[in-house]
Amino acid sequence: MHKFIHSNFGRLTFFIGIGIFLFLLGNRVDELRVYQGATLAMYVVAISSLILLTGYSGQVSLGHGALLAIGGYSAALARNHLSAPVWICFAIAIVVAALAGAVLGTAAARLSGPYLAGTTLALAVGLPSIANQFGILGGEQGLLFDVGFPPMSLGQEFTQYKWYFWIASLAALISLWWLQNILRSRYGRTWRAVRGNEVAAELAGIHAGKSKTLAFTISSGLAGLAGALLAMTISTVSPSAFPLSLSFALLTGAVLSGVTTLAGVMIGALTLVVTPEIADAISNRFANSENVTTNLPGLLVSALLILVVLLVPNGPVEQMRTVRHRKRASTHK
């Protein structure tokens, strides 16, 4: 059993299983849930790209929103000006964001800690407003990004949001499957080696700078995909769709997921989607003040963040794994 899960075939089966489950689920729930599912899948991609960067390669990014913006805008431009098919638009989003990430990553590899955090933060603040400088980017109003209606063969009842949900879920599943494969490869091991001890890694023959740049590039490509998915769910891109708070929300999601394990990525994504719902329910029930309703989601997420950092600094999944290992060790004694 254990062996099966950790074999390549086993993992593929596992992902296909999740895919089938999502397919069945998408047919049973109402449209609001389907829409939230699409958002959830977008967050999964965005957070996993951040986990790759921070958890596995040891670099901090406070400006992931900017990379999402690059992806979203390139997808929209490709769609509007080249009339590219949706799949090509997503591919373009990945490539353009990855290229931007490669440039940024080259600089980032020379920076560390607060300097890297500051640089990426500046990017998140500055980049979206560039859209106001060039007419082709549509200014504050942004651009339309229309992936089109679902194919007629899916039937009359097939809604737009279900179509988004399918696309986003498929993108998320493929990304996660690919990502966990690459993390098990030579590259994944080098990233962890560099994160663990840069000097030791270099002594072992690893080019730390190159390794970091590669991680940044791949992470940016995934962020670009997430940006295109985000643009799809709202059918537009505009500077205000990628505010600073988005970058922070993603980082919060990554911390809640546990930055060092990809397995927890659902937890972070789910928290970001569900918290406002819970806050809504609470404030509807117990208070009728708009002040409470508007501020409760932020309060809940922040409180959760503090609790996680205090109690399970490596994230819930890593914590469970540690507990299990400890138990196993003690029973084997």
Place this chain on the structure above:
Amino acid sequence: MIGINRRLLVASAVLATSGLVISTVPAQAFSPRAEVGVTATSIKLGVTIPMTGAASPGYNKIPSAMKAYFDYVNANGGVNGRKITLVVKDDQYVPTLAVAKTNELILRDKVFALLGPLGTANIKAVAASVNPARRGIPVLFVNTGYSGFAIKKTYPTTFSLFPSYIMEAKVMAQYIKETFPDKKIGLLYQDDDFGVDALAGFKQAGLTFAVKVPYASGSQGVSGVPATWIQKLSTAGAEVVVLFGVTSATAAALGTAAVMKYGPKWILGSVGGDATTIKALGVPVGVLYGAIGASYLPAPTDTTDDYIKLFQEINAKYNNNAVFDNNVLVGMNGAFVAVQAIAAAGAKPTRKALIAAIEKKGSTFFGAGLAPLNYSATNHGGYNGYWFGTYSPTGEMKPNGGAYTVYTTDSGTGAVVKSTYKRPAMPANGLPIK
């Protein structure tokens, strides 16, 4: 092999169980009902608006003002015996949130119609993603002057209320040409659809500027940037300067010019001219003294106006006596017109009937606005005119010549004419319906 089988077994068990659980979720309880969001005793409306975040100051006063007027109507019997409720969702001026919250309003709260959503980018995103047009959901009286939302072909279920920015620029150009024929004119404008709309209007009216200074949205908050605007304007020797930007940019320009001792005749666009918000942004109101402003609503400080008087009474009773500024006025006025629209939709209102009613009877609706409403089967635009006033030392806008003189026009090539529209008096009971 046993491992695989057991795994398959577990997986299928999980799938089967979840399938069962999901299928037991009750289907929507269907009862014979008139329309989504309408019962025999209530009508539910919804709005997404920035309640928190950078863009929220001022605008976050609009929903409670709308609610206050609805509370007043409800206390007086409602519309056709139905009480109006308004569900407010905070979108923080972020399109992603606007789409998410609008989905909640439509799919969870099951509102009858949307009323007064704010922000051009947000409304565009909602129109594209949520697609209220395809679902037949009315989007009433959006809080923006972007001329596109009045076009029925593009936004079939959307109605705008404000005059468009094109109209404002055209009326303003006419006023400038008449009042300052030989002066050098300068323009500061926001470099996006908002400003582009305005430039189109000025061009249409044939007004030429000695200097045009575009600014990027957001740059008004960057230290040193407003000084470069003022530098350009004063170097060009502009004697009259039009500020066609958001309130924060207007405040930055006025404040910086005062520091740099540059004092042209200021003309403020209606978007950026709210004295209360300018004051809240830290600019002394005295800076506004002598500036010229434009509006389609009466001045919120004008207690001789019967609409302002009644709205202020309602504000005191139902809105915790909030500071009565242009935002409160906009909220109450939107609700006042919405009540007429709902009443016109008939005793058993449907979404379709609501849209048809505004197209058919909308031109007879009225409110605090001093220009007529222009709804028709082909036009989804509301007000079409402005009056000009001068700011007093305390930041109150007083109509030039002592009375409101309104000029009207359209978003196309139509001329600017003096309005002959007589606004109906505020009914004694404060209700626009029987």
